[in-house]
Amino acid sequence: MKRYRRCLLCAGLILALLPAWAAAQRVAIDDLGDLNLSFAAVQPLDEVPGPAVQASATHRGGAMYRIELPRDARRASYLVDNGEAVSAGQPFVVLDGPEIHHLLLEYSTLRTRYESAKDRYERSRESYRQQALREDQWVEISDRYLALQLEFEHMRHFQELVRETTDHDEAITLVAPIDGRIHYADNRERLVAGTELAGFLAADALRLRARVPMASAGDLAALELSTCRVAVAAVDRVAEGFFVTAWSEPIPADCEVTLNATLSARPLYRQAAYAVPRSAVFTRDGEAQVLVRRGNALASVAVSLLMPDGEDYAVSAASDLAGSEVLVTSVSAVQGILLGLGGE
Structure with a gap:
C-alpha cells in the first residue's frame, strides 16, 4: 500500500513539472x-561527407593504348618526360641500332609478300567458285594469305607510327598514336621483341579508384579531393572483406592529378x-x-x-x-x- 502511495506521489510530481520542463x-x-x-x-545538404579514404589515380582495364616492339632494338631515347601530356603525331622516342635496318627491310619484304598473296587469293577465289581449283589448293592459298595478313597488319600498325628515318636506316622516330599522357618504364636493360615501349592514356580515361565501406556504397555520390570533386561512375559488385571498389568519372584536367598518384579523398554520400x-x-x-x-x-x-x-x-x-x-x-x-x- 505504501509503495502504491509513493508511485502516485512520483507521478504527481512528474505531472506538476511537465509544464516547467516544456517551457x-x-x-x-x-x-x-x-x-x-x-x-x-x-x-x-544533399550530400554528407564520410571519413577520408585512400584513392589512386589510375584507369580501368583496357583503357591504355600500348605500343610493343615488333622486333629487337638496341636503344630507346625518349623525347618526352614520363607522364607528360602528348598530342597525336608528336614524336616521343627514337629507336636505334642495326636491328632497325633489319626491321625496315623486313617490313618492306613482308608488304611485298602480303600483296602477292592477296592478289593470288583474289584470283583463286573466282577459280574456286567456278570449280576450276581443287579444295586442298584453295585451303592452302587461303591459309597462307590469312597468315600473312595477320603478320602484316601487326607490322603495319607499328610502321604507321614511324615518322623519321636516318640516311643509314639504323634509327627511327615514333610518334604518339593519340592525345593523352605517356607512361613508360625507362629502366629496361634489354629491348626485345614484345617489349612495351610506351602506353598512352587518353584524358578521359584517368579515374579515381577507392575502397569504400560496402554498407554505404549504394549511396556514394562523389569523391572529393583537395582540388576538386569528381562524381562516382560505378561501384564494383565484388567485395573485398567489408569494402568494395568505387570508380569515378574521368578526372577533370583542372584537378591537376598525376597518373598513378595516391591521394586522400573524402567520400560524399547521398543523404538529406x-x-x-x-x-x-x-x-x-x-x-x-x-x-x-x-x-x-x-x-x-x-x-x-x-x-x-x-x-x-x-x-x-x-x-x-x-x-x-x-x-x-x-x-x-x-x-x-x-x-x-x-x-x-
Whole structure:
C-alpha cells in the first residue's frame, strides 16, 4: 500500500513539472538581456561527407593504348618526360641500332609478300567458285594469305607510327598514336621483341579508384579531393572483406592529378541533411542540440551529428530546419538559462 502511495506521489510530481520542463525547451529572446546574440543560416545538404579514404589515380582495364616492339632494338631515347601530356603525331622516342635496318627491310619484304598473296587469293577465289581449283589448293592459298595478313597488319600498325628515318636506316622516330599522357618504364636493360615501349592514356580515361565501406556504397555520390570533386561512375559488385571498389568519372584536367598518384579523398554520400556551425551545437540530456530562432524565441532542437565538415557539422533532425537560423554566440549562456542556472 505504501509503495502504491509513493508511485502516485512520483507521478504527481512528474505531472506538476511537465509544464516547467516544456517551457525550458524555449526561451524568449527579450529575456536574454544584453547577451551578444548572433545567428547563422542553416544550409540544406544533399550530400554528407564520410571519413577520408585512400584513392589512386589510375584507369580501368583496357583503357591504355600500348605500343610493343615488333622486333629487337638496341636503344630507346625518349623525347618526352614520363607522364607528360602528348598530342597525336608528336614524336616521343627514337629507336636505334642495326636491328632497325633489319626491321625496315623486313617490313618492306613482308608488304611485298602480303600483296602477292592477296592478289593470288583474289584470283583463286573466282577459280574456286567456278570449280576450276581443287579444295586442298584453295585451303592452302587461303591459309597462307590469312597468315600473312595477320603478320602484316601487326607490322603495319607499328610502321604507321614511324615518322623519321636516318640516311643509314639504323634509327627511327615514333610518334604518339593519340592525345593523352605517356607512361613508360625507362629502366629496361634489354629491348626485345614484345617489349612495351610506351602506353598512352587518353584524358578521359584517368579515374579515381577507392575502397569504400560496402554498407554505404549504394549511396556514394562523389569523391572529393583537395582540388576538386569528381562524381562516382560505378561501384564494383565484388567485395573485398567489408569494402568494395568505387570508380569515378574521368578526372577533370583542372584537378591537376598525376597518373598513378595516391591521394586522400573524402567520400560524399547521398543523404538529406543540414550544415550548422560547430559553435551552434551543444549537449543537453546526453544529446546534441541547437537553438533555433522561432519568431521572438529560441527553441532547443535535437539533432544527430553525422560528420564534421570544415567549420560545420553535417546533422540530421526530426524537425524541418530548412530556412531556419541557429544561435552561434552566447550558446553556453542560453544553455545555462534553459537549465535554470542563469546567464553568463
